[in-house]
Amino acid sequence: MRLLAPFLLILLSSCVIGQNKHPRPRDLSPGWLVDRPRVLAIQAEPPEVQPGEQAAFHALVAGALEDQTSTIIWLACPPTTAGGIGFGCDLDLADVDLETATIEELLELGFIGFEPYLMPYYTPNQDLLDGLEEGREKNEGLHVLIQVSVLPEDMEASAELDFNEVEVAYKRLVVSESTTPNENPGIATFTVDGVPIPEGAVVEVDTFQNYELSLILRDDAAPEYEYIDHEGNVEIRQEEPYISWFSTGGTVNEEYTLIPHFGSTWESPGDAGESGTWWAVLRDRRGGMSWASRDWRVRD
Known part of the structure; x- marks a missing residue:
C-alpha cells in the first residue's frame, strides 16, 4: 500500500493516533457554525452488530469544497479495559513496514478504510465477547472505537502536516448479542x-x-x-x-x-x-x- 504509507507516517509523526496528545489551542466558533471542513457525524450501518457481522461506515464531512475529495483514514480500535470509552488508538507498528504492508496486515493493525480509494468496513472477531457473561453483559456488549482522520484537501503525501488542519472524529460501534439490536433512525x-x-x-x-x-x-x-x-x-x-x-x-x-x-x-x-x-x-x-x-x- 505505497499510496497509503506516506499519509500514515505523517499522521503518526503528528501524534493524531496517540491517546495522550492534544492539538494546539485555536479560536473556537459556535458549535453549530460550519465555517471550515468539519466531521459532523459518523454513521455505522448497522449501528449495532454481532461478532462476525460486518458494519459499513460513512462520515458527514461538511464545509469541504464541492470539486475536491477529502482524504479520510479510518481506524478501528479494539476494546480495552476502558470498554472502548477512551479516545485514540494504541497501535503497535514496531514490526510493520507501512510501505510494503499488505491489505491483510493493515486490517490486522486496525486500518479499515482509506477514502476515496478504500471504503471503510469493519468485522469484529467472533471471540470478541468471549470474556463477558451470558445474559446482561453480552446483551449490552462492548464498544469498538472508530477513529476518523480527515486530511486537508490540498495536502500532498510529502507535505509537513499541521495538526490543526486535520479533523479527527470518533464513533463507538456497539458489538453485542442483543435480541433487539439498534438500527439507524429514518x-x-x-x-x-x-x-x-x-x-x-x-x-x-x-x-x-x-x-x-x-x-x-x-x-x-x-x-x-x-x-x-x-x-x-x-x-x-x-x-x-x-x-x-x-x-x-x-x-x-x-x-x-x-x-x-x-x-x-x-x-x-x-x-x-x-x-x-x-x-x-x-x-x-x-x-x-x-x-x-x-x-x-x-x-x-
Missing part, C-alpha cells in the same frame, strides 16, 4: 416553517428573518428495545431521537432539539445574495444516526 423529510423541502431544492429566505427548521421522521424511527438491568430484569424501553443542527451562516438558536419538539429557530443573515447550507444530524441514545441537509439563499 428521516422522511426536511421542513422549513412546516413546509416539506425536496432534496436539491434551494430555499429562498429574507434578511434577518426567523425560520423554523425541523425533520419529519419515519414511523420506525423510535422503536422499542429490550434492556436488561443489573438484576437480570428485562425492561422494554423506547428510543428517544434528538437532532443536532448546523449551518454555514445566519444564527442557529437551538443547537439541539429533542423529540417531540424537533423545531429549531434559525435567523437568516443580513447580506442579500448570501447562500449556504443547513444540516440536521438525527441521533438516538444507542448510537444510531442519520442526517439530512438543505441549501438556502438570501433574496436579493
Whole structure:
C-alpha cells in the first residue's frame, strides 16, 4: 500500500493516533457554525452488530469544497479495559513496514478504510465477547472505537502536516448479542416553517428573518428495545431521537432539539445574495444516526 504509507507516517509523526496528545489551542466558533471542513457525524450501518457481522461506515464531512475529495483514514480500535470509552488508538507498528504492508496486515493493525480509494468496513472477531457473561453483559456488549482522520484537501503525501488542519472524529460501534439490536433512525423529510423541502431544492429566505427548521421522521424511527438491568430484569424501553443542527451562516438558536419538539429557530443573515447550507444530524441514545441537509439563499 505505497499510496497509503506516506499519509500514515505523517499522521503518526503528528501524534493524531496517540491517546495522550492534544492539538494546539485555536479560536473556537459556535458549535453549530460550519465555517471550515468539519466531521459532523459518523454513521455505522448497522449501528449495532454481532461478532462476525460486518458494519459499513460513512462520515458527514461538511464545509469541504464541492470539486475536491477529502482524504479520510479510518481506524478501528479494539476494546480495552476502558470498554472502548477512551479516545485514540494504541497501535503497535514496531514490526510493520507501512510501505510494503499488505491489505491483510493493515486490517490486522486496525486500518479499515482509506477514502476515496478504500471504503471503510469493519468485522469484529467472533471471540470478541468471549470474556463477558451470558445474559446482561453480552446483551449490552462492548464498544469498538472508530477513529476518523480527515486530511486537508490540498495536502500532498510529502507535505509537513499541521495538526490543526486535520479533523479527527470518533464513533463507538456497539458489538453485542442483543435480541433487539439498534438500527439507524429514518428521516422522511426536511421542513422549513412546516413546509416539506425536496432534496436539491434551494430555499429562498429574507434578511434577518426567523425560520423554523425541523425533520419529519419515519414511523420506525423510535422503536422499542429490550434492556436488561443489573438484576437480570428485562425492561422494554423506547428510543428517544434528538437532532443536532448546523449551518454555514445566519444564527442557529437551538443547537439541539429533542423529540417531540424537533423545531429549531434559525435567523437568516443580513447580506442579500448570501447562500449556504443547513444540516440536521438525527441521533438516538444507542448510537444510531442519520442526517439530512438543505441549501438556502438570501433574496436579493
